[in-house]
Amino acid sequence: MKKDLLHSILIYTDGACSGNPGPGGWACVVATPEGKIKELGGFKEATTNNEMELIATIRALLHVKETKLAVHLYTDSTYVIRGITKWVWGWKRRGWKTAEGNEVANRELWENLSALVLARGKKEAAIEWKYSRGHVGTPGNERCDEIAVAFSKRQWIDLYEGPLLQYSVAIYDVPADCELPEMRPKEVKVPAFSYLSYLGGEVCRHRDWADCERRVKGKSGAKFKKAMSEKDESEIIKTWGLSPGTTIKG
Numbered sequence: 001m002k003k004d005l006l007h008s009i010l011i012y013t014d015g016a017c018s019g020n021p022g023p024g025g026w027a028c029v030v031a032t033p034e035g036k037i038k039e040l041g042g043f044k045e046a047t048t049n050n051e052m053e054l055i056a057t058i059r060a061l062l063h064v065k066e067t068k069l070a071v072h073l074y075t076d077s078t079y080v081i082r083g084i085t086k087w088v089w090g091w092k093r094r095g096w097k098t099a100e101g102n103e104v105a106n107r108e109l110w111e112n113l114s115a116l117v118l119a120r121g122k123k124e125a126a127i128e129w130k131y132s133r134g135h136v137g138t139p140g141n142e143r144c145d146e147i148a149v150a151f152s153k154r155q156w157i158d159l160y161e162g163p164l165l166q167y168s169v170a171i172y173d174v175p176a177d178c179e180l181p182e183m184r185p186k187e188v189k190v191p192a193f194s195y196l197s198y199l200g201g202e203v204c205r206h207r208d209w210a211d212c213e214r215r216v217k218g219k220s221g222a223k224f225k226k227a228m229s230e231k232d233e234s235e236i237i238k239t240w241g242l243s244p245g246t247t248i249k250g
Contacts, residue, residue: 007033008070010171011060012132014144015052015077016152024049025151026056027144029171030063037167038063039159041147052148053077054109061116061127071120071127076134076141078180080113085129088114130178139170196233196248198223198240205233205250 010031017024024047030038040059044052057073057080064071075081088110091097096104104110120126132141150157160167194205195212199222206212209226216222223240227233234244 004070005072005172005174008072008128009033009064009067010140010174011064011071011073012140012144012171013053013056013060013073013075013077013080014134014141014148015049015054015056016145016148017047017049017052018152020049021046023047023152023154024052025148025153026052026059027147027151028056028060028063029140029144029147029169030060031164031171032064032067033069035164036162037164037171038161039143039147041151041157041159043151043154050077050079051106051109052152053080054106054113056144056148058109058113058116061113061120065116065119068125070124072130072174073127074130074132074138074140074174074178076132078131078183081129081131081180082183083110084113084117130174131180132175132178133181136175138175139173143169143171190228192226193229194227194233196225196227196236198242203237203240203242203246203248205248 011028013026013028015024015026024044025041027039027041030040040063042055042059044055053075057075060073061071090099091104091110096107098104117127132138134141134145147157147159164171194207195209197204197206197212197215199216199219204215206215212224216224225236227236233248237246238244
């Protein structure tokens with residue numbers, strides 16, 4: 001265990017949601033250098049997983065708001081870490097708009113979290129954001145997940161508050177690798193080359209799905225498919241049992 005961790009506040013947070021959106025729960029475990037443990041958790045009727053992750057983080061930082069010690073905060077939410085360490089600055093500059101010009105989701109929560117982070121400053125009371133991969137056996141993460149899931153299902157669970165020596169969770173067994181996983185590239189939607197329909201022995205080409213749908217909707221025996229290229233059109237026609245040289249109208 002790193003020595004600086006023993007002289008800092010250790011926090012684990014997690015959120016859970018049944019349905020996303022649906023009923024959700026949040027949880028956090030706070031360990032202090034004095035050897036005290038505090039578990040917190042809560043429920044919300046209609047929410048999302050991201051909202052629960054944010055609320056868990058906010059409630060944990062509110063709990064240690066008056067302390068002046070550094071904080072090591074472990075979460076399995078890349079959304080929370082990237083949001084508070086990177087994205088939030090651009091959102092603020094754009095008046096809480098995304099790069100695409102949309103309203104930032106969970107804006108009020110992001111404003112609350114940002115204020116808590118800024119209030120701690122950049123020196124002795126600063127927050128170190130640590131990524132803890134979920135469901136790999138990390139004790140603190142597993143305990144938070146257990147609490148959050150229980151709250152999301154409205155199941156009773158005892159929340160511990162007391163000395164570290166009597167705590168059954170090996171909270172200081174922190175993950176060695178806290179690197180964030182690489183961001184998945186946004187899927188680029190390639191426009192369709194055409195939409196084909198086959199009805200009454202005649203194949204037609206349509207520019208968009210709406211036009212294709214008007215021809216085939218409710219028609220018995222109608223066939224239709226999206227083509228991504230001219231070659232794709234030929235292959236589709238073959239699967240319909242027609243010859244490659246079949247005339248396509250439209």
